[in-house]
Amino acid sequence: MSASGYLAPNQIYQGDARALLAQLRPESVSLSFWSPPYFVGKSYETELDFPTWSELLRQTIDGHFVVIAPGGFLAVNIADILAFEDPDMPRIQADNVSAKKVKITREQVLAAQQANPGFDKYRLAALLGCSEQTIDRRLKNNNVRGGKYTPQTRVQLTAGLVEQWASEAGFYLYDRRIWVKDPCWENSRWHSLSYRAVDEFEHILIFWKPGITVVNRERLDAGEWAEWGSRAVWNIPSVRSNSDHESQFPLELPRRMVKLLTEADDLVLDCFVGSGTTALAAIEQGRQFLGFDLSPNSVKLATRRTAEAFAASQLLLL
Ligand SMILES: C[S@@+](CC[C@H](N)C(=O)[O-])C[C@H]1O[C@@H](n2cnc3c(N)ncnc32)[C@H](O)[C@@H]1O
Structure with a gap:
């Protein structure tokens, strides 16, 4: 001052x-x-x-x-x-025909994590035969496009x-x-x-x-x-x-x-x-x-x- x-x-x-x-x-x-x-x-x-x-x-x-x-x-x-999370946005099916469906469930990831407490997402992915993104998605529901449990997202111009x-x-x-x-x-x-x-x-x-x-x-x-x-x-x-x-x-x-x-x-x-x-x-x-x-x-x-x-x-x- x-x-x-x-x-x-x-x-x-x-x-x-x-x-x-x-x-x-x-x-x-x-x-x-x-x-x-x-x-x-x-x-x-x-x-x-x-x-x-x-x-x-x-x-x-x-x-x-x-x-x-x-x-x-x-x-x-x-x-x-x-x-931009928008709970009112209709759900996009995101049915990607070229993507392989990943069958790993959240419960399987949690069980693998419990059996191997020191494992990071990369080692869990290797163990379960999937990508580390799948591990992330199953554990944190962090699919930023809007997933099964989270709102859809759209673009918000500022x-x-x-x-x-x-x-x-x-x-x-x-x-x-x-x-x-x-x-x-x-x-x-x-x-x-x-x-x-x-x-x-x-x-x-x-x-x-x-x-x-x-x-x-x-x-x-x-x-x-x-x-x-x-x-x-x-x-x-x-x-x-x-x-x-x-x-x-x-x-x-x-x-x-x-x-x-x-x-x-x-x-x-x-x-x-x-x-x-x-x-x-x-x-x-x-x-x-x-x-x-x-x-x-x-x-x-x-x-x-x-x-x-x-x-x-x-x-x-x-
Ligand atoms: C996008 S960053 C700016 C980065 C900066 N241009 C640089 O070169 O490092 C925004 C900054 O705003 C600060 N900030 C957030 N809310 C604020 C508020 N109400 N008043 C002042 N600063 C705030 C954050 O702590 C953060 O450091």
Whole structure:
């Protein structure tokens, strides 16, 4: 907290994004770029049901209108929800004629597990002559397509919801880009035995707050304009799931947003800052930063990474 009573820039704060936004100096943020919880079952979103998730996003977007500078931007990176549980959806038979019927029952798996307490799913699969996915399905009912005991799943598009909440808050949709990451084979069990595609792209929705926006095309060089500045589709490999944080941005993603939409010394906010990647891009590009996160572990990680990046940037100036 600064002497003015508002949150001081160049720090990471722990707390709910909505409460912290209310403590920011009005009209101080040139760009807010973030990726919220996606409602896809990550560990930091297990408490959320869909109405609570929707309210979190709607209220967070609404809380931005006061803090974004006139002519500034709010940019949201979000994916569609590919396996959205819908109890009202009629059951898909998924009668796959090319698939062999697996006869192993849950009781057989439980009996094998009891007889061999140390066995993991791979050894149980070898013992019973089936795949480890069958073992998983029998033990956890985790067939994400919706199985015999779980609701069916469908796709829920998110960009339209975010657009509606942003326009209700007073923003205008200025631009949209598609981030093509690498195919998420590990998370794609939901598409096996179906006609569905694997998950390999996300949306970036860029909203504008009415006010004077200076368009400075000098921020990017000719090569950058040709390669990505004027391009709607951005190919940037994602960060593989790692022990630091479950869903890190690749640095190149916030780097492009910061370079394109802000000037030196502008304030860049990420109110779901996670491991701090947006703040790192801001430091690298000579901008000020602010980060919020509910999780104390994320705050610790982002604080450490930003302190290291800031120290490195000071060394470069010497
Ligand atoms: C998709 S991750 C962001 C990852 C980040 N872009 C990075 O590069 O590491 C979403 C983050 O939002 C945080 N979060 C969830 N609910 C929150 C809330 N109500 N307020 C602030 N942060 C929240 C989670 O702890 C998680 O770190």
